[in-house]
Amino acid sequence: MKRITKEKVKALLSLGFLIAVESGIENIDSGFVASRLKNLKNQEPPLIITAEVLEFLEFFPKVTINWVELERCLVLEQKYGNKKPLTKFKDYLTKNKHKLVIKNEKNKTADTTPVKILKCFKTQPKKLTIADFVDYFNFRYKAIEKILKQRQELQNTVSINRVLDKTDREHISILGMVAEIRETKNNNLMLTLEDQTGSIKVVVSKNKPELYESAKNVVLDEVIAINGVNGNKVVFANELYWPDIPINTALKKCSDDVYVAFLGDPHFGITNFLKKEFGKFIRWLNGDLGGEKQRRIASKVRYVFIVGDLVEGAGIYPGQEDELDINDIKEQYRVLLDYLDKIPKQIKIIICPGNHDAVRIAEPQPPIYEDFINTKKLPNLISVSNPALVNIHASDTFSGFNVLLYHGFSFPYYADVVDAIRTQGGLKRPDLIMRFLLQRRHLAPSHTSTQYIPVPDYDPLVIDIVPDFFVTGHIHRVAVSSYRSVTLLNCSCWLSSTEYQEKRGIVPEPCRVPVVSLKTREVTIMKFGD
Template sequence: MEPNDKLIGTLFNKGILVNKDIFTNNVPENILDQIESESDLLVLNSDYVDIVTQPENLVDWYEIDKYRVDSEKDRNDELYQSHLQTFKRTTVTIQNTNNEKTIKQDVTSLETTLDNNSSTFSTESSFEEKPIISSSSVPQINSSVTIVISHKNVPKKYTVSDFAQFFVSRYKFLENILRSRQELQNTLTINRVLGKKERGAVSVIGLVQDINETKNGNLIITLEDVTDRIKIFVGKKDKMLFAQAKDLVFDEVIGVSGTSGEGIIFSDTILWPDVPHNLEMKKSPIEEYAIFLSDIHVGSNVFLPEEFSQFIKWINGSVGNEKQRAIAHKTKYILIAGDLVDGIGIYPSQIDELTITDIREQYEEFVRLISQIPSDKQIIICPGNHDAVHLAEPQSAFNEEFCSALFTLPNITLVTNPGMVTIGKTDTFSGFNVLLYHGYSFDYYVSEVESIRNSGGYHRADLLMKFMLKRRHMAPSFKSTPYYPSHKEDPLLIKVIPDFFITGHIHYSKVANYKGVTMICGSCWQGKTSFQEKLGHEPEPARVPVVNLKTRDVKILKFI
């Protein structure tokens, strides 16, 4: 019997089906030993072999199989590939201060990519080479940055109660917001609704525990609060309500009004915590500008050095027409929403696509580039999933061990992901609250929320940010991003309503307004990688959103 056939037979006897694609590469000799500890493994393919042979992986094979089956059924490979990268690892060699090499292992994550539609934002402009104008002709403006939210992660041994506290804190905060809504003034707890013997109008607030579709195409939502669970019926005949219900995701907190039945509520209204309608759109008394970058990816072999150099020249007032150079001089805030460098081991075979293969050297090159930015401009930075921090959110505000050069520039403010700062504050003006979030959870919601997927998916960061603002949470579904559960309150809640909500991650710039909140997704400074090409995505790099803080007008400047 051939060795491959023998392996197939052995695994079949263990209840594991084998996809022959595992034999396209050499199968590790110890594969059977590795599989012994994987009691719930039902299928073995080439992707799973990579995971099985990695040490210290704790894998829910049922969950991965669900993603695999869904990807085959819907012909959508993105979420499946994203989930796989959570478990694949790569060995990283790092030079320490004593010139001794230390071997570390970093968990990889998926690099998010884009579809190939054109931008719908029409205020792009390219740059003209002009003589430098004198900086004395532009008024100098003092700038201020105050950190409002930057989380501190305290390592500890986690228990089930830590995760429970996470959800309880989320529920209580969002419940308080929902109870202030006129439509939910007479809200009952779920156990009291279940105890009602007569039919009648009721309202409840709960967390979405499950979502199912009946054979007739209606929806049954299981809602839970701290007292019990109840079924919510949403009929397809009410098209508006049904469309709202189709956008529900696991673990989000909503309010529901309707008519009670026996163990069920027939809903007529679904409400989210949302942003108030009367939010003031603040404007600065001073004409100054803020610009927004993300996903620089220094170290990648498709990093765009010429385009980034053009940006550096512009911010120094060396290129552009007179108006553009005046904007550069009046720019006082540069906010960067993560992925400063390309990192190491972020996706399969990434090492072959790096021009800088040492993580410290990547950060040194990044700092060399941004140190050319005039020191009167405040630079605020949060990390992303390519940066040298843990993947679980909130991500720490960088690690001096790997990027010490980043801590040397006096005009840099480092915050966690997510984090919030206040910019533009004066004696007579309260300033603008800016929420920075890299956007790692975007992948999940593009895949899971039908209305976002059908309206442009990765090209519609505005819909993704609006989705989060309505839910007052940056990752309402527990599966949408790794969590750091050591906080007493859920740190991904949007407790303070921002004036600006800044994201990145998807390599496609987008600008929109929602109830007075200016939503901005940064572009990128990296061309198309092989991983992006595999998924059929096209980045739209070298765009820079620029905001006039006096008028709140936004333009996108194009450097490519």
């Protein structure tokens, strides 16, 4: 171990620090002294570097210390034998050390928990015309077409108008957006596909059971590919392809022992908000609740995601005012921020809006307006759009994890219209809906599945980048699954059942938090309810 040199002492004196003879500083590693005293220059420093000062620097290296108060406590102990003030001072620092992080250490923490926003929609005011909707679907078509053409089986696709011109039967591959779905009198499926050159009928025979069952899950407006044989202005399907996500992508993991917690639908402001249970979650994050294993996990949580419906809002549905505990939506957000402020500052909090929040209901939803969520007041709070793509925990040697956030407003539509989802539980199986959407590479492929506003130049609901985590909410039930290399997480809620939920067939599972290890990708469900 290096001993402190005369040069180092001179350097410390030149910085304005006086060193007590009995401080024992000659026995302290010089690197330790340099780093701790560098921190002192960013706060109000002690007048003299004593042995007691060095002790506090060692045990509270990241904490802003009131040195004047410490010196007062030391005088009371040394001169009058009163040890209580110093004991209370130490206890206070120990209990509140996560709230007293010094400024340069905050910056250091930010560097070790990086968050990069890859996709976040910002409002672009524009007068809309019919042409904007046409362009919107064309942008979507081109984006999905590009993904489909990466498949080996679809390298030689032809346009629909060329198929219509063919007179000889041959094997062909086409791409198209589904314009119509119907059943023929022979109980075969008839799809109408259209591209930018024309439209054509596609027959899926009931005599091909596997293909027929797959085709029953086709929905309007999605983009698919067909391999088959052409006939007279018709194609007889042999194979059906969705854009889907790659099979051979490795499951990404990192070397750091770091955790992420995922929440959904707090609904601050509603009468049946589970305040005590949400308080338990905050206490757990602070290390004040849970067994040894749970506290160990809490100490390693570095990211918290909240996926929409942060508040209950106002005027969302008829009679909502009778279910509100807080009528003023600004007050709802203020209470929310009060809770989030209690989360340790080394944890990054990423939030997106839902259909109850103070933004337009049409997707894509921009980040919650600064009038309601002032991120400057909480430096560890990051507000993004719905949907959004966020990268976390990247470094010079690791690409990080891509997290796709989507509140899930389109989910009820697919729970109702897709046979494979409806017959296996519908809204009780949000994981099936999430898998369905990943296969389509779109968050709301059918025109009527969600309210939306066309965006110039692209469709923000297209899943063009395959995420590592696909995180949703809205259904008020927790679901954990995986699809190929993607972890699927539908988040729980923080309110008990309401009459409105019962009418919509939503059965909540509140106060359950999926917590994911980025080192192993294992998911633990933390339950904070009774």
